[in-house]
Amino acid sequence: MKKRQLNIFTVVFIAIIAYFSYIAINQQMYISNVSSEYQIAQQKYDKVMQENQKLKAEKDALQNPKYIEKIARDELGMTKKGEIPYVASDK
Template identity: 40%
Template sequence: MESRKKRRSFNYFALVMVFVIGYFAFRLVGQQVHLQQIAEDQAVADARLAAAQAENEALKQEKANLQDLSYVEKIAREELGMTRQGELPYTEAGK
């Protein structure tokens, strides 16, 4: 009867396959984490680019406005308190 019993041997092929599948699963998860980080970095870079482009447009508009003498006069009067020759500056008492 003992000859009929099949002796169980260790299945090395199954062990190797488990390790191979585990290795590729580990690599896949690592790549997904890396791609997620790259996507987040891309979103931050896109936001910074949009902000820089908006600031650039505002600066271009300011540069164009500075070519207009009436705008320059307005800024000089409002922000710097300058007046034309012969004018008296008006200031509020509360300031």
């Protein structure tokens, strides 16, 4: 009778240990997944913040008339009144 109680106690104890081990492993996997998702989100956030800084700098530059003139001349090929545009021919 004593040996049977010992076996039941051992089986119950092993079952409890197995259950808590299963819970701990699942929690660790969940924490690992959340951590990797957090890192991905943090990288996206950093990238967006860098883009935001570039856009703010460009916005500030667009307030400067000399920058606007440079853009108009370089990208749009505009000239001031009385200037003759020079167009290079690449042969």
